[in-house]
Amino acid sequence: MDPKDLLTIGEVEQRSGFPQSALRYYEREGLLTTTRTSGGQRRYERSVLRRLAFIRAARTIGVGLEEVREGLDQLPDGRTPTKADWSRLSKSWRGRLDEQIQALVALRDGLDSCIGCGCLSLKRCRLYNPEDRVSELGPGARLLPPMLRRTPAEGV
């Protein structure tokens, strides 16, 4: 634990790409832990970069922070996580990603058939009336993660 190996928040920002505000927020939310200098400034172990990489990946595929924390809590307590540890964690998302893809494909095919028949029926069309699941859900955001959103300005 040579103190020379510890990173300042600015360095972590540089290396991870997460703004300091996000790093502090993640710490508040229990996704990250830090040590402090005598003066109270944060010092990060280098292993935090791997954690952040994991967080980034999770967020990218639409996993919420709550669940990311649960995932990170599964990591071994004392020792540094091994490749296998990370691998096990990532693997659990492969299935969810498959589900998401399937859902979108079903949607697309539904859209195709709707275009074909021009129906737009509330009763028949599964795209336009998908199992009424929406109404069960509470308030909150309902958009795709920005990575998957079309950004109007920079037309890909």
Added chain:
Amino acid sequence: MDPKDLLTIGEVEQRSGFPQSALRYYEREGLLTTTRTSGGQRRYERSVLRRLAFIRAARTIGVGLEEVREGLDQLPDGRTPTKADWSRLSKSWRGRLDEQIQALVALRDGLDSCIGCGCLSLKRCRLYNPEDRVSELGPGARLLPPMLRRTPAEGV
């Protein structure tokens, strides 16, 4: 325009599945128009159901309300929209849906290779470091729409 053909907000709620609060909100946001009784209560034309079906479909694939409104504004002004009108509108989302699917597939394949190599490198892995696009984006929600989200309670 037989007034018997007009629906109350409660009826629209029943038939569309959208809660009244959402219907009022959509009206405020200019996605819907209504006529009023002498006493000020809303009366909806039956065509609103088709509009709502369209809105539901759009929201399901992650289109924001702003853009849905732009879409609806493209509909002919005086006459009732035809099948062809709706079809043209829906078709424009087919491409976006394809893109979303592609993005997720790329992500999944990236995840696979990460699992394979166990790397999780910030520099190399495209899943864990996807073009740094996240950091450019402002505040706001970052989750999949709830339809595509795994609901923890009711394990599908």
Added chain:
DNA sequence: CCTTGACTTGAACCTGACTTCAAGTCGCAC
């Protein structure tokens, strides 16, 4: 010692898409 940039905190703000609430009004069956 002093300056300057990096860092600290809590509180407030942001977005999108709604929901909830309180207080009051309509409409219609009896």
Added chain:
DNA sequence: GTGCGACTTGAAGTCAGGTTCAAGTCAAGG
């Protein structure tokens, strides 16, 4: 004409995932 449920409004609240701000403190080079 009255009772009651369906309806009205504006204002405020909710959620996730942060950002922004103000006011102050730390660390290190000169």
